[in-house]
Amino acid sequence: MKTAPRFASRGVKLALAALAAMTVLSALVGFLWLPRVQPDFMQGGLWDAICRAAGVPSSWSTPSLSQEDRDATRVAMVPLPATYAGGDVGRGGTLALRCTMCHGARGVSASDVPNLAGQYPEVVHKQLLDYKNAHRAHALMQALSENLSDQDLRDLAAFYAQLPRPAPAPESVAVPAVVSVGDPLRNIAPCASCHGGIDRKPGSPWLEGMPQAYLAAQMRQYASGARRNDPHGVMRNVARQMKPQEIDAAARYYASRAIVGAHPEAPR
Ligand code: HEC
Ligand code: HEC
Structure with missing residues (x-):
């Protein structure tokens, strides 16, 4: 060799x-x-x-969204000015004549229907769009929003945004811990960090003075997954971790925060 x-x-x-x-x-x-x-x-x-x-495409390493999350909503949240640039208040007022029998003449309801007066316009717009696209289920509201155009929804949102909210009520119910500090061990951020008080995140509804039964029902629906139009599951993740007593306490607290005139469940 x-x-x-x-x-x-x-x-x-x-x-x-x-x-x-x-x-x-x-x-x-x-x-x-x-x-x-x-x-x-x-x-x-x-x-x-x-x-x-x-x-390498990032979809290879990051898990793709499940079908359920992709279906959650198609609305992207951007903060909007209090007077909604995209909507016509006058036209919205005319369209709202169809809504008064349940939501009240001035956007404050006398039954367990959510108040709309002074609600953030991006919230009203988003929720109506979600009913319209069947991302939030409710037979009546889906039927009512079905034939409304996007401009109609914007006009309605602008109209309700400028109606005065019910007056704030004097503190009568102690602030539940879940509202003010949340519970880090269960990964619950304080409600006030999104719904106002500490901070407000775009798309988070104004809750003060909403009917107690409505608030509790919505949280239970998020917890069970019956309502899943919340972007990225923010509310489902919170509600799933809450005990039934905490849901009731948070609902009672927020309902008590405004004086809602004719409301049968008004704070005692
Ligand atoms: C027959 C009664 C009724 C009428 C009429 C009605 N609504 Fe509703 N609306 C409800 C009920 C009940 C709910 C709560 C549904 C749920 O649990 O998802 C609701 C929910 C909503 C919400 C969601 C509020 C939130 O805080 O998430 C919006 C926005 C809304 N309605 C707007 C309207 C508009 C605008 C009209 C008129 C075009 C209208 N509604 C007409 C009964 C009604
Ligand atoms: C990370 C932000 C965040 C936190 C924390 C949070 N929420 Fe929400 N919440 C939202 C958003 C965003 C929505 C609207 C979701 C949608 O479009 O369905 C919402 C919706 C709701 C609704 C439905 C209101 C309506 O009119 O449709 C209720 C009730 C509610 N939250 C209660 C609470 C309570 C009580 C807590 C504390 C235990 C809490 N939230 C904590 C962001 C948050």
Whole structure:
């Protein structure tokens, strides 16, 4: 057997070592050093960063939304000014004549129907759109919104947004802990961090003075999944973790926060 000359094999080894070193170095530069300029580069961890630098589609590593979550709603939430730019208050007032028998002439209901007076316009618009698209189930409201155009919904939202809310009530019910501080151990953020008090997140309805029975029913529907039009499951995740007494206490508290004139369940 004729072996290769010693100097040749040494040259090859050197070349291979140099090549390996270059490969490692350029991978480090290409996958880690250069992409560092992106502010969220390491957000998903080292492996995710490398995959992203290599151009792997992010859907391979992030689980895709379940069908249920994709169906949840098609409405994206953006904060809107109190007077809704997209809607015509006058036209909304005319359309609202069909709504007064349940929601009250001034948007405050005398039965267990949600109040609409002073409700954030993006909330009224979204909820109506969700009924219309069957993302929120309620036979009556679905039938009523079916034939309304998007402009109709905006006009209605603008009309209700400018109606005065019922006056705030003096503190009569102690603030439940779940409202003011939540429960970190059960992953419950304080209600007040989204619904006002601490902070308000766009799309979170104004709850003060809503009928107690309505509020409790909605939370139970989120908990059971019967209502699932909340974006990213924000309310389902909260309601599922709540004990029945906590749901009732939160509903009683929010219902007591405004003086709703003719309301039979008005705070005593
Ligand atoms: C026959 C009674 C009735 C009429 C008429 C009616 N609604 Fe409703 N509405 C309800 C009930 C009951 C609910 C609560 C449904 C649920 O549990 O999802 C509701 C819910 C809503 C909500 C959701 C509120 C929230 O806080 O999530 C909006 C918005 C709304 N209605 C707007 C309207 C508008 C606008 C009209 C007129 C075009 C109208 N409704 C006519 C009974 C009625
Ligand atoms: C992370 C933000 C967030 C937190 C925390 C939160 N909510 Fe909500 N809540 C929302 C959003 C957003 C909606 C509207 C979802 C939709 O479109 O269906 C909502 C809807 C609701 C509704 C339905 C109101 C209506 O008129 O349709 C009730 C009732 C409610 N929340 C009560 C609570 C209570 C009580 C708590 C505390 C235990 C709480 N929420 C905590 C964001 C939040």
